[in-house]
Amino acid sequence: MKLYDYVLSPSCYKVRLMAALTGVALDIRPVDFHPGGEHRGPELLALNPAGSIPILEDGDLVLTESSAMLVYLAAKAAPQWLCNDAARPAATVQQWLSFSHRLTASLGAARLHEMLLRPGNIDALRAQGTAALRELEAGLVEQRIRGQRFLASDRPTVADIACFPYVALAPDGGVLLDPYPAIRLWSRAIRAIDGFIEMPGIHRLHELKPEPVPEGGEA
Amino acid sequence: MTRNAMIDEWYPVGLASQLDAHGRKTALMGEPIEVRLGEDGNAKVTGGNGRVLPACIRYGHVWASLGDPQKPLFAIPEADQPGRRLVDVGVVRVRCSPLRAVENFLDIAHFPFVHTDILGAEPHTEVQNYKVEIREDEDEVWATQVQFYQPQAAKSAEGGITTQYMYRVPAPTCSILYKTCPPRPGEWDVITLFVQPLAEDLCDVWPWMALFDDETPMTDLIHFQQTIFVQDRSILENQIPGLLPLDPGMEIPTRADLTSVAYRRWLKRHGYTYGAQLVAQ
Numbered sequence: 208m209k210l211y212d213y214v215l216s217p218s219c220y221k222v223r224l225m226a227a228l229t230g231v232a233l234d235i236r237p238v239d240f241h242p243g244g245e246h247r248g249p250e251l252l253a254l255n256p257a258g259s260i261p262i263l264e265d266g267d268l269v270l271t272e273s274s275a276m277l278v279y280l281a282a283k284a285a286p287q288w289l290c291n292d293a294a295r296p297a298a299t300v301q302q303w304l305s306f307s308h309r310l311t312a313s314l315g316a317a318r319l320h321e322m323l324l325r326p327g328n329i330d331a332l333r334a335q336g337t338a339a340l341r342e343l344e345a346g347l348v349e350q351r352i353r354g355q356r357f358l359a360s361d362r363p364t365v366a367d368i369a370c371f372p373y374v375a376l377a378p379d380g381g382v383l384l385d386p387y388p389a390i391r392l393w394s395r396a397i398r399a400i401d402g403f404i405e406m407p408g409i410h411r412l413h414e415l416k417p418e419p420v421p422e423g424g425e426a
Numbered sequence: 427m428t429r430n431a432m433i434d435e436w437y438p439v440g441l442a443s444q445l446d447a448h449g450r451k452t453a454l455m456g457e458p459i460e461v462r463l464g465e466d467g468n469a470k471v472t473g474g475n476g477r478v479l480p481a482c483i484r485y486g487h488v489w490a491s492l493g494d495p496q497k498p499l500f501a502i503p504e505a506d507q508p509g510r511r512l513v514d515v516g517v518v519r520v521r522c523s524p525l526r527a528v529e530n531f532l533d534i535a536h537f538p539f540v541h542t543d544i545l546g547a548e549p550h551t552e553v554q555n556y557k558v559e560i561r562e563d564e565d566e567v568w569a570t571q572v573q574f575y576q577p578q579a580a581k582s583a584e585g586g587i588t589t590q591y592m593y594r595v596p597a598p599t600c601s602i603l604y605k606t607c608p609p610r611p612g613e614w615d616v617i618t619l620f621v622q623p624l625a626e627d628l629c630d631v632w633p634w635m636a637l638f639d640d641e642t643p644m645t646d647l648i649h650f651q652q653t654i655f656v657q658d659r660s661i662l663e664n665q666i667p668g669l670l671p672l673d674p675g676m677e678i679p680t681r682a683d684l685t686s687v688a689y690r691r692w693l694k695r696h697g698y699t700y701g702a703q704l705v706a707q
Contacts, residue, residue: 242516
């Protein structure tokens, strides 16, 4: 499976993370998104007329929407991440998959503006991002009251992976996460999943690693 | 009010490869500037009131000064060695003091914690003794005999190696790192951090590299360096105080911070205080 990838793109990271969590090996094809603008070049536009990355190729299947890629990886390798055995969680997963696009359009665009100098109305983007974070916070609080740690269930699903990266990187765009305790707990729960991988700006949980033992001696 | 000593320095203001006649609006130390390709093929940089600023193209970037530069842009002789790959890493904006960005670049101790499994890894956290000096003739800060264990020191490195480093600060917002070159022992890879001060607490950072590496695709080289720098970015944006303290009353350095101490001392000596805090608050 071949992923057209940019190391700083949260949407590409969703796919890398999902693949790591489900044990799928990806063949990574780096795309010079910045500063080269390769995603708008003829080769990639032929694959994806929308001019966006990631793009996932598997045989003759070409996917250009990250949510579809998450569903594909889960359906192939670990269907429990779809949580589609009951009506309510199945619909809730779809609800948050759609919602994740609002995070991309607000927090993601604010991050590109602040970090890579892409155009945009930063105040409006931050306001939209904050509104989306408040909605997510409320959703996670309700889940906790139901005794569930993740967005659609007590186990993580593709919906969590779809929403996590742009939320975790919100401070890159100048939107702080301090007011959202449920989001911070959820972020920690995701980072604690076995097989979790990081991306620049999203750090692993150092404190969960075993205590380092000095070389040649007992701790 | 004293004249800002940093006004006569050269600063990066854009990628040479992206120069066009249309121009790009940016800023230098609070002053709006415009950078474009002039009719004579050279970079043309104009200041806020339309005045033409000193400008040149070097090391993949356009350089400009708001004042009257007393010397040409610093030399990087290695950059002209044949056989090196020149890598334009591209701009990353950081909401931090331009001096803080350089200081972080000079720090080794954070490698295992911030660049985990790339430039460092626990338990190899010790910073061994190294040499720091302010070279009077060149008027530059140098750190030499630096070494550190690194799991993946460069894109071209396979497995962990003990990497040798030299750091050099030839201008208040620029630093050059010389580093063990895995494919060509005996030569140094050149990795630079060119910082454009937009304001005292905001900068555009333009990393650039001149490497001996014929194997790795250009995009991988760019992504490797962007990964490293963006791992630093969120930490830079959360440093307190935001301005770099030049008053020893505020922070207590340790031996591992020798380069930072020399850098701060050198800044203070020259009155390079744009982005600095002189008195502890």
